[in-house]
Amino acid sequence: MNKIKYFLAVCICAAFAACEPLDQEPQSTASKSAVFGSENGLQLFANSFYTILPGTNTTLDAMSDYLAVKTVPTFIQENAFAPSQSSGWTWTDLRNINYFIVNCTDPKVPIDVRKNYIGIARFFRAYFYFEKVKRFGDVPWMGKPLDINDPALYNPQDPRTLVLDSVLADLNYACENIKTTNDATRSTVTKYVAYALKSRICLFEGTFRKYHTELNLEGTADAWLQEAADAAQEVMTNGGYSINNTGGAGSSYRLVFTNPTPIANEVMLASICDASLGVYNDANWWWTSGTYGAKASFIRTFINTYLNLDGTPFTDNPEWPTMLFKDEVKNRDLRLKQTIRLGDYKRISGGNQVAAPPLFTYTFTGYQPIKWTLDDTFYDSGALNINSISLFRYAEVLLNFAEAKAELGTLTDAEWAQTVGVLRARAGITNGLSTKPTLVDSYLVTNYFPGISDPVILEVRRERGIELSLEGFRFSDILRWKRGELMQMTWNGFYVPELVTPMDLNEDGVLDVAFYQGDKPNPAIAGVTYVDVSETLSGKVNSQKLKNGNSGELTWMTEISRKWDDKLYYYPIPQADRVANPNLYQNPDW
Amino acid sequence: MSVSSDKKSNGSTDNNISIAGSGEYSSFLVSARYNQQDGLFRYNSDDYDMNNFRAKGSIQLFPWLRVDNNADYSLMSYHNPINVGEGGGIWRNLADEGHPSATMLNPDGSITFAGAYTVGDFYYGKNGIDTKKQIFRNTTGIATNFFDNKLRINGDFTFRNTNENIEQKRVQVPYSTVAGETAYVGTATNDLMFDKRETKYIATNIYGEYENLFLDKHSVKILAGLNYEQSTYQRLAAQRNGLIFEDATDINLALGQAITPTGGYERWNILGGFSRLNYSFEDRYLLEVNARYDGSSKFPSNQRFGFFPSVSAGWRINNESFWHVSPDVVSDLKLRASYGSLGNGNIGSYMFQENFVISQSSLILGGVRPQRTSRPSVLPEGLTWEKATTANLGLDLSILSNRLSFTGDAYIRNTTDMFTVGLTAPAVFGATVPKGNYADLRTTGWELSINWQDKIGTNKPFGYNMRVTLADNKSKITKYNNPNKLITDYYVGQTIGEIxxxxxxxxxxxxxxxxxxxxxxxxxxxxxxxxxxxxxxxxxxxxxxxxxxxxxxxxxxxxxxxxxxxxxxxYTYGITLGADWNGFFFSTFFQGxxxxxxxxxxxxxxxxxxxxxxxxxxxxxxxxxxxxxxxxxxxxxxxxxxxxxxxxxxxxxxxxxxxxxxxYIRMKNIQLGYNIPHTLVSKIKASSARVYLSGENLWSYSPxxxxxxxxxxxxxxxxxxxxxxxxxxxxxxxxxxxxxxxxxxxx
Incomplete structure (x- = not known):
């Protein structure tokens, strides 16, 4: 029996020698104390905030007054949008920020280091809430991550004033506590980026309150405008930025959008692309594709706002309505040729330069954007672009300053010269750079801003539209100016004098495009794109037509009614979210 | 013209060999199997290979002690082609990008853009994921018996190592849109990835059994034991872009700066005690009581252990003294009933702990793609075993000299503390609602099986058999906190699967x-x-x-x-039909x-x-x-x-x-074969030989x-x-x- 006992003892020991207690700790993830107990840990966490920014997205203006696109966005179609289609009521980024702010309390990390990172977190919280307020108006303010049983989950919205005051507090904290003043890579948030965001948000709120009189907050507008001007002034005085002029007249503007590394004197923060690191954007694919992108093109009404080189309005010439594309683009603000295909614009294919007039497989109006795209066709077939996408740049700060001061009525000639003057000088414009404008351009008033009689405000708005085109500001500018009706503007293109006769758009002696109705001209001329502008195409309404039937401006999708209604100043709260929280009230008239 | 990239038919081979022997105190078996299946694709074929090897033996060392060992090893390799155009997975991509009338090749033999984007990538033949999975498992057991085999103490120890090596290659695919000019799809990837995953699993059981028959009527068996399992998973993966040429196979030849090393670790263990009592009285009244007490590292310490008892009873009516029906008519009649619960702890590890997952950012910050972390998942308020409690009634019946047998069961199963996602919270919660033990579910169901077998004739009898199984169940939610009955969440009264x-x-x-x-x-x-x-x-x-x-x-x-x-x-069912006559045999199996x-x-x-x-x-x-x-x-x-x-x-x-x-109904299998007569077989010194022809999935019907x-x-x-x-x-x-x-x- 001893033998047996001995044997059993060995068995049991052997079998259970491998046992260990049932407490298992994860090894491949970090603990809370590791993350919040060192500056490296805080940096590690703060890196997650950056996905809140729009990144390498170059399509933010796809819904705007100045772009004609493939299909009319449902939002601005008459009776087409409903709360069931709404979206954007997502709050995951906010929880991440709030979790950080609430837990960044470990005394092992020096207080000023913690304040720096909390400053960065509050920068992103302000950014987050700004996006929410622009979209929905009133939203609930949450300063901490909520527990699943917290009744506050079922709170209704907070008033706009409460939310914006909280946003301003976040911005002030960020401006005061972020320590970095200069990041050479232009990829992380610095003190001056925080000031730039402050000027952006305060300008939005100041003008929104001024023009949206139905809110009864006009009395508070000037304080916000002053905050905007002061924040911009801080960047202008101490930031060390300037407008890029390298690359030469006619190129220095576009270089800011197409250079692989951010142009550091002007770009304040960018989303960086780099082939070696495997990060790309899809600008060429989106802007130069028949199916992937929206085939977005500028409308003629907007292109007309680009000044002549001598600083006079283009539309002062009474001949403009029937001017041909090849002629109307001459002698204009040099930003025009850096924004759309015109004149001798060339692309590169297989190492060779090739003429690149507007191509009617990708454009409906003829004003085909190139601001974000690279010239080499290599980049067209996928997300392959290596240009870094600017998110904050100095030109915007200058325009924020000029507009805030113009709205306050305190913009001086010197400040005009320092802001709009500098931008127009880069654009090759020769007059009106040093003194504020005194003449009202009736074209701007008639087509864009009927209620505005101050020439300074009008010209600042013109400048903002042109300088910041396609950078994602346009729709929110329209909201804060309360000019939603602009979204109803006809999507018009260049002037076509007659049918069938091919046009040479870039004057290189090669015919480019012809418009016809019914049967395609036979024989067709090689290299010419033939566009059918009949009333109907195979029994259905043709979206591409001419204004006067067989001549006139091109038009696109006039058959779809775009209808502005004041309820569109805010998106509706998505239906599913009001089901999940019935205490949320719907925005007016939705 | 379009080029088809798939084949109508493909081949496979399957070879088995096994050698077994036994003596008075020992036995062994060695077997091996090789199975190979050609892929479906004409180019860059998704070939599959499986090798198995097994060695098994046992030795009776002493009359009271036997040692068994069972080792097996398998090696699986599979090549999964991918394409570097839009999206990588091929099955989904067939629908998305498999344009029916796109041309794959240009007249000069180069690949078109549409081709390179899709099936031309297969034609080029360099991109894919190769998986090699090796599993080595060994179980050693000892069995002892004492006191005339009334007391037995048994134990076993198993280890299983699973090694998975995954290699992914994504090189750029050349195409041409202008004669003589070559461009590439997939320049943004152009990388190699090596991923090694290892799981080490051990399990051990030790239990004692006592069995005795008292007064020739009371049969008693008692069993009690302990069980421990532990599994450890580790992963190390590395990916780097910028291959200097398209046939590079080693990561040293990747020169890009998108370098992604990835680790991974998970360990769980469970410890449990189990016991069973069997009692039968004259083989008429049968009783079994089971109890388990299990603890798992996946649950927080205050909710770690669960107790799961069950009891079942049987009554063999045909063994009763009042039963006077001839065994030729009714050979077996048994009523069964059981009630008991089982625990399910099959959830992810560390779900009750705050984990900060670290990964590489997709953004370039400060000149690099840095590591990042973010807030952990929201934790459930508590977490414990899911419990399934089943009440079952059954009937076993054999009649007509065992030619017809019937087994039927009906059951109700209540699953309590079901592990599932909580009620959708308002979006301002800002996180995925934690999963927890939130729902109760009731399943009612039944199963039956009828078997008929008979032989006709005596000299060269024609044997045939038929087996039909039929089962059904239906589940309803009986508890879930969804007062407004949102359709997109569970709600009380919901039938699972409703559309x-x-x-x-x-x-x-x-x-x-x-x-x-x-x-x-x-x-x-x-x-x-x-x-x-x-x-x-x-x-x-x-x-x-x-x-x-x-x-x-x-x-x-x-x-x-x-x-x-x-x-x-x-109403899931299966039908098996079989027949044999004079060495020929036939069988077929339908399911639906x-x-x-x-x-x-x-x-x-x-x-x-x-x-x-x-x-x-x-x-x-x-x-x-x-x-x-x-x-x-x-x-x-x-x-x-x-x-x-x-x-x-x-x-x-x-x-x-x-x-x-x-x-639906599907004929899963049909087989026809012949057992070669012993007189012929013995000439090649074999003990038996058979040839057969078999078909799988040959026919199906569905509305x-x-x-x-x-x-x-x-x-x-x-x-x-x-x-x-x-x-x-x-x-x-x-x-x-x-x-x-x-x-x-x-x-």
Whole structure:
């Protein structure tokens, strides 16, 4: 029996020698104390905030007054949008920020280091809430991550004033506590980026309150405008930025959008692309594709706002309505040729330069954007672009300053010269750079801003539209100016004098495009794109037509009614979210 | 011209060999199997290889002690081709990018752009994921017995090492759009990845058993033991881009700066005690009591252990003294009943701890793509074992000299503390609602099996048999905190699998019809412009509010939806038929589902064709079956691209007309063979030999086939199911028909 006992003892020991207690700790993830107990840990966490920014997205203006696109966005179609289609009521980024702010309390990390990172977190919280307020108006303010049983989950919205005051507090904290003043890579948030965001948000709120009189907050507008001007002034005085002029007249503007590394004197923060690191954007694919992108093109009404080189309005010439594309683009603000295909614009294919007039497989109006795209066709077939996408740049700060001061009525000639003057000088414009404008351009008033009689405000708005085109500001500018009706503007293109006769758009002696109705001209001329502008195409309404039937401006999708209604100043709260929280009230008239 | 990239048929081989022997005190078995299956693709074929080896032996060291050992090893290798154009997974990509009329090659033999983007990548043949999986398992057991075999103490120890090596290669694919000029697709990837995963698992059991018969009537068996299991997973992966040439196979030749090393670790362990008591009285009354007490590292320490008892009883009526029926008529009649619970702790590890996952940022910050972390998942308030308590009643019956036997069971199972996601929280919560023990579920079901076997004749008898099994169950939610009964969450009273949808009224006939009908805009759209045309689907305004929509998305206000079907399989059955005569043998096996419904999901391109994506293939059955002004009785509406490819707003949203009946019957197997007579076999010194011909999946029928024959009824599940994809239905490895011919020899 001893033998047996001995044997059993060995068995049991052997079998259970491998046992260990049932407490298992994860090894491949970090603990809370590791993350919040060192500056490296805080940096590690703060890196997650950056996905809140729009990144390498170059399509933010796809819904705007100045772009004609493939299909009319449902939002601005008459009776087409409903709360069931709404979206954007997502709050995951906010929880991440709030979790950080609430837990960044470990005394092992020096207080000023913690304040720096909390400053960065509050920068992103302000950014987050700004996006929410622009979209929905009133939203609930949450300063901490909520527990699943917290009744506050079922709170209704907070008033706009409460939310914006909280946003301003976040911005002030960020401006005061972020320590970095200069990041050479232009990829992380610095003190001056925080000031730039402050000027952006305060300008939005100041003008929104001024023009949206139905809110009864006009009395508070000037304080916000002053905050905007002061924040911009801080960047202008101490930031060390300037407008890029390298690359030469006619190129220095576009270089800011197409250079692989951010142009550091002007770009304040960018989303960086780099082939070696495997990060790309899809600008060429989106802007130069028949199916992937929206085939977005500028409308003629907007292109007309680009000044002549001598600083006079283009539309002062009474001949403009029937001017041909090849002629109307001459002698204009040099930003025009850096924004759309015109004149001798060339692309590169297989190492060779090739003429690149507007191509009617990708454009409906003829004003085909190139601001974000690279010239080499290599980049067209996928997300392959290596240009870094600017998110904050100095030109915007200058325009924020000029507009805030113009709205306050305190913009001086010197400040005009320092802001709009500098931008127009880069654009090759020769007059009106040093003194504020005194003449009202009736074209701007008639087509864009009927209620505005101050020439300074009008010209600042013109400048903002042109300088910041396609950078994602346009729709929110329209909201804060309360000019939603602009979204109803006809999507018009260049002037076509007659049918069938091919046009040479870039004057290189090669015919480019012809418009016809019914049967395609036979024989067709090689290299010419033939566009059918009949009333109907195979029994259905043709979206591409001419204004006067067989001549006139091109038009696109006039058959779809775009209808502005004041309820569109805010998106509706998505239906599913009001089901999940019935205490949320719907925005007016939705 | 189009080039097809798939083959109509492919080959496979399967070889087995085994050697076994035994002596007075020992026995052994060594066996090996090699199975190889050619892939489906003509280029860059997805070949599969499986090798198995097993060695098993036992030695009786002493009359009271036996030692067993069982070792097996397997090596699986699989090549999964991928393409570097849009998306990587091939099955899904067939639907998305497999354009039916695109040309793969240019006249000069170079690949076209459309080709390089899709199947031309296969033709180029360099991109894919190679998986090698090795499993080595060994179990050593000892069995002892004492006191005339009344007391036994047994133990075993198992270890299993699983090594998975995954290598992924994504090089750029050349194409040409201008003669003589070469460009590339996939320049943004161009990388190699090596991924090594190892799981070490050990398990050990030790238990004692006491068995005795008292007074020749009372048979008692008691068992008690301990069980411990532990599993440790570790991973190390590295990926780097910038291959200097397309045939590079080592990561040293990747020069890019997108370098991604990834680690991974998980360990769980469970410790449990188990016991069983069996008692039977004269083999008439049978009683079994089981109890388990289990603890798992996956649960927090205060909720770690669960106790799971069960009891079952049987009554063999034909052994009763009052039973006077001849055993030739009724040979067995037994009533069974049981009640008990089992625990399920099969959840992820560390779910009750705050874990900060570290990964590489997709953004460039400060010149690098830095590591990042973010807030941990929200923790559930508590976490413990899910418990399934089952009450079962059964009957076993054998009659007519065992020619006919019947087994039947009926049961009710209550699953309590079911591990599932909590009620959807308002979006301001800002996180995925934690999973926890939130629901209770009741399943009622039954199973029965009938077997008939007989022989006809005596000299060369014709033997035949038939077996039918049939089972069904249905589950309902009995507890879940969803006071408003949101349809998209569980709710009390919900039958699992229920499908909510609209009722199809027909097609719009003309503009008057559109104008006078309840407004389907703005909730639904039949075209990008939001305009409705004749031939578009007309849905019934069930709640009479003149709008078609989802109401409050609750059971009480579902808008114009109702429960139109159920996706859970009901009445599953199997039929086996067999016969043998004079050395010939035949068998066949059918299986099927008696009732089940399926609504082709968004992106189910094999069903919806161009109603999904306008550039998808057109299934042949669509031809002549689409609404046109001349063909208003068609099954499908006016052809509109993407009418089916969005989950809510489009007109082909879930509705009665397109709900499919996916009940089916399938002949899984049919086999015909011959046992070669011993007189012949002995000439080659074999003990037995047989030849056979076998076919798999040769025939199936489903009501679905009356509508669509473009996909197999059993393949209507989510796309790329084997690789975890959830996008679209039916884009999967196809159901293969196979024929095999085999010879089996024994010596």
């Amino acid at each position: 909510w949808g609209y009722e199809t009224e027909g097609f719009f006939i003309d503009q008057d019809d559109i104008d006078s009908h309840a407004k389907q805009s703005p909730f639904m759209r039949a075209s990008p412009t939001g305009i409705w045309y004749p031939g578009d689907i007309k849905l019934r305004d069930l709640n009479g509010d003149d709008f078609i929509n989802i109401g409050q998305n609750t059971v009480d206000d579902p808008g114009d939806r109702k429960i139109i079907g159920n996706s859970a399989p009901r 589902v008696g009732k089940q419904q399926w609504y082709p999901s968004t992106e189910a391109g094999f069903f919806w064709g161009q109603y999904n994506r306008p550039y998808n293939n057109i299934p042949a059955w669509h031809i002549g079956n689409m609404w046109t002004p001349e063909n208003t009785d068609a099954y499908l509406p006016r052809l509109v691209g993407r009418a089916a490819s969005s989950s809510t707003a489009r007109e082909l949203a879930v509705q009665t007309k397109y709900l499919q009946n996916v009940a 679905l086939y009356k509508i669509s024959k473009t996909l197999d009824v059993e393949n209507t599940v989510a796309s790329d199911a084997t690789t975890g994809g959830t996008f679209g239905d039916g884009n999967n490895y196809p159901m293969l028909r196979s024929f095999s011919f085999g010879i089996s020899l024994s010596y």
